[in-house]
Amino acid sequence: MHFCGKKNRSEETNFFEVQLDLSALMKIIEEKRHEKGSLIAILQKAQEIYGYLPLSVLKCIARELEIKPAKVYGIATFYTQFRLQAAGKYQILLCQGTACHVNGSERIESTLCQELKIKRGETTPDGLFSLESAACLGCCSLAPVMMINGQAYGPLTAEKAVTIIRKIKAGESLSLVGGEAQ
Amino acid sequence: MKLRLGLGSCGIAAGGLQVLEALQNEMKSRGIKLEIQKSGCIGLCHHEPLLDWIEDDGQVFTYGAVDARRSVEILEAHLAGRGPLEDCLVSSSDEPAKYLQQQLRIVLKNCGRIDPESIEDYRRQDGYSALQKVLIGMSPEEVIKEIEVSGLRGRGGAGFLTGLKWKATREAASEGRYLICNADEGDPGAFMDRSILEGDPHAVLEGMIIAAYAIGAEQGIIYCRAEYPLAVKRLEIAIVQAQENGLLGKKILGHNFSFDISIQQGAGAFVCGEETALMASLEGERGMPRLKPPYPSEYGLWGQPSSINNVETLANVPWIIRNGGEAFAALGSKESKGTKVFALAGKIKRGGLVEVPMGITLREIIFGICGGIKAERRIKAVQMGGPSGGCIPEELLDTPVDYQSLNATGAIMGSGGMVVLDESSCMVDLARFFLDFTQKESCGKCVQCRIGTKRMLEILERICRGAGREGDIELLEELSAHISENSLCGLGQSAPNPVLTTIRYFRDEYEAHIREKKCPAKQCQELLRYSIDPNRCMGCGLCAYACPAECIKGGENNQPYYIEQENCSKCGACLDICPERFAAVILD
Ligand SMILES: Cc1cc2nc3c(=O)[nH]c(=O)nc-3n(C[C@H](O)[C@H](O)[C@H](O)COP(=O)(O)O)c2cc1C
Ligand code: SF4
Ligand code: SF4
Ligand code: FES
Ligand code: FES
Numbered sequence: 186m187h188f189c190g191k192k193n194r195s196e197e198t199n200f201f202e203v204q205l206d207l208s209a210l211m212k213i214i215e216e217k218r219h220e221k222g223s224l225i226a227i228l229q230k231a232q233e234i235y236g237y238l239p240l241s242v243l244k245c246i247a248r249e250l251e252i253k254p255a256k257v258y259g260i261a262t263f264y265t266q267f268r269l270q271a272a273g274k275y276q277i278l279l280c281q282g283t284a285c286h287v288n289g290s291e292r293i294e295s296t297l298c299q300e301l302k303i304k305r306g307e308t309t310p311d312g313l314f315s316l317e318s319a320a321c322l323g324c325c326s327l328a329p330v331m332m333i334n335g336q337a338y339g340p341l342t343a344e345k346a347v348t349i350i351r352k353i354k355a356g357e358s359l360s361l362v363g364g365e366a367q
Numbered sequence: 368m369k370l371r372l373g374l375g376s377c378g379i380a381a382g383g384l385q386v387l388e389a390l391q392n393e394m395k396s397r398g399i400k401l402e403i404q405k406s407g408c409i410g411l412c413h414h415e416p417l418l419d420w421i422e423d424d425g426q427v428f429t430y431g432a433v434d435a436r437r438s439v440e441i442l443e444a445h446l447a448g449r450g451p452l453e454d455c456l457v458s459s460s461d462e463p464a465k466y467l468q469q470q471l472r473i474v475l476k477n478c479g480r481i482d483p484e485s486i487e488d489y490r491r492q493d494g495y496s497a498l499q500k501v502l503i504g505m506s507p508e509e510v511i512k513e514i515e516v517s518g519l520r521g522r523g524g525a526g527f528l529t530g531l532k533w534k535a536t537r538e539a540a541s542e543g544r545y546l547i548c549n550a551d552e553g554d555p556g557a558f559m560d561r562s563i564l565e566g567d568p569h570a571v572l573e574g575m576i577i578a579a580y581a582i583g584a585e586q587g588i589i590y591c592r593a594e595y596p597l598a599v600k601r602l603e604i605a606i607v608q609a610q611e612n613g614l615l616g617k618k619i620l621g622h623n624f625s626f627d628i629s630i631q632q633g634a635g636a637f638v639c640g641e642e643t644a645l646m647a648s649l650e651g652e653r654g655m656p657r658l659k660p661p662y663p664s665e666y667g668l669w670g671q672p673s674s675i676n677n678v679e680t681l682a683n684v685p686w687i688i689r690n691g692g693e694a695f696a697a698l699g700s701k702e703s704k705g706t707k708v709f710a711l712a713g714k715i716k717r718g719g720l721v722e723v724p725m726g727i728t729l730r731e732i733i734f735g736i737c738g739g740i741k742a743e744r745r746i747k748a749v750q751m752g753g754p755s756g757g758c759i760p761e762e763l764l765d766t767p768v769d770y771q772s773l774n775a776t777g778a779i780m781g782s783g784g785m786v787v788l789d790e791s792s793c794m795v796d797l798a799r800f801f802l803d804f805t806q807k808e809s810c811g812k813c814v815q816c817r818i819g820t821k822r823m824l825e826i827l828e829r830i831c832r833g834a835g836r837e838g839d840i841e842l843l844e845e846l847s848a849h850i851s852e853n854s855l856c857g858l859g860q861s862a863p864n865p866v867l868t869t870i871r872y873f874r875d876e877y878e879a880h881i882r883e884k885k886c887p888a889k890q891c892q893e894l895l896r897y898s899i900d901p902n903r904c905m906g907c908g909l910c911a912y913a914c915p916a917e918c919i920k921g922g923e924n925n926q927p928y929y930i931e932q933e934n935c936s937k938c939g940a941c942l943d944i945c946p947e948r949f950a951a952v953i954l955d
Contacts, residue, residue, distance in 0.1 A: 221669070222651035225634055229593075263653040263810075264634035266593050282555030283750060283786045284712035286800050295938075299915070319594060320637065320804060321555035324377040325712035325786075326412035326719050335596065337380030 207245050209234050214249045224250065224260060228267060237268045273308045273315035275353055277333050282321030284328040288340070293329055294318070296343040300350055313357060314350070368445070369401055371419035371427075373479055375408035375565045376597050377558075381415035382434060389435035393442060401442075407566020407601075409479020410720030411466060414457050417479075420445050429464070431457035466717055469736045471698070473706050474682045475722045478566030483601050486608040489569040495614060497688035501577050502622045505688075507537060510581040514684070516692030518704035523549055523640075523677030524755065524781050524857070526703075526770045532674055535664035536582040539672035546584040546626075547668065547675045548575055549645060550591040550598070553637040554753030555804065557784030559708040560678040562720055564591070564598035567682070568605035572628065574681030576614065577688060579626040582674050587628040590645055593635055602630055637754075637808040641856050642675040644810065655810045656856035677782070679708055700726030703769035713750070713786035714741050723768070730764040733787060744789040748872070752781025754801045754808075755861035757868030758794065777868040779861070793890035794873040795880050799827040801865035805858060816859030819850040823866065831891045835881035840870060889954060892937045896955055899941075901927040903951035910941035910952060927951075 213230045217223040224246075231242050238261055247254040261267045279297065281290055294316075298304055301314050308315040324330050327339030331346065338349060370390065374383045390403060411417060414431030418438055421427050428451040430441055437455060444450045451459065458464035481488040489495070501510055515530030536544060548571065552560040564571060575587050591599050606628055609615040617625045631649055638644045639654035646668045648654040667673025683705060687695045696704050703725040709732060711718045716738035723732060729749060733739065740746050748758040757778035759766065766772050773780050788797070806820040823846050826839050847863030854860045870877060879885045886894040899910070899919075904927035911919040911928055918934035919941060921927060930941070945952040 222649060224651035225648065226631070226651075229632060229634065260651075260653055264636050266633075266635035283753065283784070283800070284556045284718075287713050287786060287788060287792050287797070292939075320553070321558070322376070322594060323552075323558040323561040324380045324412075325556055325558055325710065327377055327380055327415070328712060330380065337376065339380055 205235065205239060205241050207241065210242060210245060211249070214246065218250070224252075224257070225264070228257075228261060232267060237271050239269075271308065271312070273313050275314050275333050277314055277316045277331055277350075278319045278322070279305075279316065280320075280322045280324075280328070280330045280332075281318040282325065282328075284321070284325035285330055288328040290329040293331070293341055293343055293346050297346055297350070300347050313354070368423055369404060369421050370442070371404040371406050371421060373407070373409060373415060373417035374405045375479075375562060376595070377408065377412050378415050378417065379597075383416040385435050386416050386418060386433055386438045390438050390442060393439045399446070404482050405484070406479050406481060407483045408562040408720065409467075409566075410470075410475060410562070410722075411457065411464065411479075411717075412719035413717045417457075420450065426460045427458075428456060428460075429458040430455045466719075466721075466736055466738075469731075470722050471706050471724050472722045473686045474563060474570075474679055474708055475566075475720060476686075477570065478562060478720075481567065483566055483568055484604050486569060486605070486612060489567070493689060494569055494685075495573055497685035498573050498576055498614065499620065500688055501580055502620055502624065507581045507583060510577060510688070511537065513692045514581070514687060517687045517695035518692075518699075519680065519683055519687060519695065520703065520770070521677055522679035522683075522707065522782065524752075524779070526780060529676065529680055532664060532676070533578065533582050535662070536584075536667075536672045536674040539665045541672050543586070543671050544582055544584040545668045545671055545673040546575060546579045546582060546587040547642075547645070547649070547673055548587065548589040548678060548681055549640065549642070549675050550589055550595075550678050551633050551640040551645065552592055552595075552678070552782065553640040554755075554782050554784045556712055556750070556753055556786045557710045557782045558712075559710045559720055559783055561592075561595050561598055562710075563678055563682050563708075564595065565601055568598075568601045569609070570682045570685060571602075571678055572605055572609055572615070574676075574684035575628060576609075576619065576626055577684050578674065578676060578681060580624055582672075584674070585626055587626060588649060588668075589628060589630045590639070590649065591630060591632055593632045599630060599632060606630070636810075637804075638810045638856070638858050641858060644856070645675065646673065653810070655812050656858075658855060679783075698724045700767060700769045702771055707768065707780070707783055709768075709783045709785050711737050711785050711787065714744070714746075714789040714792070715739075715787040716741050725769045726767045728765050728767050729759065729785075732768070732785070733764065737787075740787065740789050742789070744791060746787065747790050747792060748788045748794070750778075750786040750788060750797065750865075751784070752779035752861075752864070753784050754805050755779060755857060755864055756781045757864045758788070758797070758872060759868075760872040777864065777871060779864070791888055791890065793831075793886055793888035794869040794876050795827065795830055795886075796888075796890050798866045798869045799824065799831055802827055802862070805862040809858060809862075810856075813854045813856075813859055815850045815853040816855075816862065819846055820859075820862050822846060823850070823863070827866070830877065830880045831886075832893045833880070833884040833891075835877075837881065839881060840874070840877050844870065895937050895939075896932070897935060897937065897939070897941060898930055898932075898953050898955075899928050900951050900953055901929070903949055904928055905949050905951070907946065907949070909944045909946070913940040913944045914938075915940065 243257045247257045329341045330339035418430045418433045444452050511533050519529045520526040636654045639648045641656045644654040644656040663673045699705050708722045748760045750758050759776050802824040806824045809816045811817045851860050906925045916936045918931040921929045942952040
C-alpha cells in the first residue's frame, strides 16, 4: 500500500533466495489447502515459522496452491503485517497512533533512530533490533507506547526509551561474554 | 477475601505481571492461600496497574498505580486488619471513584469485574440467560423486533440501525448466511473494542449467537486485528468454553439451531475495517472495498447474505434481550438510543474508558468525568472519529454526543475514540498526521483517494515546513471536495474531514504557518527557533555538551553561550537540559 514507498524498494534489493527447510510450510499448506480463502492464513503461519516471508516460501505457496506468484506477492505486500526481510531479534514496534503522536512519539522515533542508527523499517546490522511503527497498540492511556517482542512499555520519554534499548543491549553482550567463557 | 488484578493490555504494559509475581511470591513465603482473580480492563486506565481487595461480604477496595512493593504492603495491611491503605486507594464500594460513579455501564458492566477466562464468572452475571430466553420463547422475527424497538445503531462508525440490517439479511433468499463480527478496530486512538474483547469476551459471543439465531446464520467469523494478541487469546478460550457447554456447535442447548464461530486475524490494513474490504480479506484477497449495492445483507461473504456487526454493537444485544428493547430505548437521546463507550486519550487527566448515555455533552465527559487537561494548560479541541472524523473546538464542547449533533460540527461519532488536545497541539500538524495515515492506508483503487490524499499530504507537509504558499488553504479545500465526491468507500470519502474541520475552526493557525512561518503551538520543528539569552546564561556549558549538532559555541572565560542557527537541528536538547533556575534557552 505504499505506492512509491522506499521501504518496498529497499526490501527488493535484499530479496535474494535463501535455502530453507520447507517441510513445516508444506504441513501448513496440506492442512489449509482445501479451506477456501486460506491464503492470508497460510502466509501468517509461514511468517510465524520463518520470522518473515522469504522468496522461496512465496514461490512454494504459489506452486502448491496453483496460483500466480504475482498474486501471492501482491497479498504479501498489501498487508503491513507481512515482512519480506528478516526482522531483528528484538522487534521494536513504536506506536504512531493519534494519542501517541500528540504525546510526542515522533521525538521518540528520532531518538531511537539516532540510538540504533537505523531508519523506520530497517534492522540493525548485528540483527539485534528492527524498528517499525504501528497505528495504535490499544494502550493509549499510557501514550507514548512502544512494544518490544509483544511486551508494551509506556509512558515513554526519549530517555526512557534509550534506557530500555541499552538495557537489552547490555544483557545481550553479557550473555555473549558468558557464552565465550564456557 | 480475594484479590483481583487488572491484566488487560494496558495493565500488563503498566507492570501488572510484575505485581502478580510479587504477590504470588509473598503469599508462598508466608504460606497463605488467597485467590488472585485476573480481570480485564475496568476503564480506569490512567491508574494502572490496578489491584482490588475484595472482602467476603463483597466490599471492594481498588488501588491504583500499584507496583510490586506497594502490592505487598496492601496485602500486609489488609491481612493485619489495617486496611484500607488510603494513599493509593482510588475507589471503594463505599466511595466509588467519581470517574466510575458518573457512568452508566451496559457494555462495560463486567469489564474489570469478572475473570474473562471463566465462563462460570460470566454466568454468575446473568451470562447466557439472554440466549436461553431467546431459544426458549422467541422467534427470530421477535428477536429482530426487540432490537428494532431498542433503536440500537451500529457502533462501528456509520450508525446504521442494527435491527434493519438483521431484517434485511434474514429476508434475503439464500441457503446459507454469515454473521461477521468486526473487531478490526483501526482508528488509532480508540481501544474500546479491545477492552471489551479482553474483559468480557463471552458477552460478544452471546451477542453473536443471538444475532445468528435472528438472521439464520450457521457460521460466524470474528475478524480481529493482529495487533490485539491478548484479545484473540481470550476469544479462543471463550469459544472453546462455549463449545464445551453446548452454547456453540450443533443443536445449541438442545434446540433446533446450530451455529459455530471461528476467528480470523487481520493482517494490518486499516481499510479492512470497511465491510466489503473485510469480506475480501476473509476470502484471501487484497482488502479492497467494492461498490455498494449490492449490500452485504444480499451479497456478502462468498456471495451469501451476511450481517457485519461491530464488537460493541453485539455486546449490547444480551442486555437488550434481558431487559427489553423499551428499556434500552429509554436511555440516550431521541435519535441515538442507549449508551456509548468512549476511549479517552491524549492530554486528558484521567484517560480510559467511559460509558455514558448518549446525549450528554462533551464537556460533561471531558471535565465532569475525566477531570480535564493533564498539565496546567487550556483545552483546545477534541478529536473524534479518528482519520474519518474531525476536531471539535473548545467553544463547541457543549455539543451533546449523539449522531446528528456531532455530524453537524463536521466531526463524527465514529467508533468513539476521543483524543483531547491542549494548547501545545498544532492543528496543522494534526491534519498532516491524519493525512499521512489515510494516504498510506488507501487501498489504491480510486484515483482521487490514492493520489488526491498524497497531494494533500504534500501541501500540508510544506505548510508545516514553513514553505506554505498563499492559496494553499483554498487548494486543500478544493482537493477535499474532489476526494470526498469521487471515492468509493468511506476511507476516501471521509479522508478530508480532519483537514476541513481544522481549517474551519483553526484557520488562523494555518495562516500563521503560511504567512508568518510560525507555529503557534510550537510543534512544527522546522519553524522553531532556539536561542540563548546572554543575560540569563551562566555559562555552565550543559547545552553545548548535550547538543548533537555541536552548534552551541562560546563559553570561553565565562562568556555566555550562543547557538549557530544554520547548523541547529532543532532537537530541543538544549532547552531540556538548561537548568530550570537559569532557564536561558528560549524557544520561539
Ligand atoms: C475505512 C473504514 C474503516 C472502518 N473500520 C471499522 C472498524 O475498525 N471497526 C468497525 O466495527 N467498523 C469499521 N468500519 C465500519 C464498517 O464498514 C461497518 O459499517 C461496521 O462494521 C458495521 O457494524 P455496525 O453496524 O455494528 O457498526 C469502517 C469503515 C470504513 C469505511
Ligand atoms: S476510497 Fe480509497 S480506500 Fe476506498 S476503495 Fe477507493 S482507493 Fe480504496
Ligand atoms: S536545538 Fe538541538 S541542535 Fe539546536 S542548539 Fe539546541 S541542542 Fe543544538
Ligand atoms: S495511539 Fe498509541 S497506543 Fe493508541
Ligand atoms: S486495560 Fe486496565 S483499566 Fe484499561
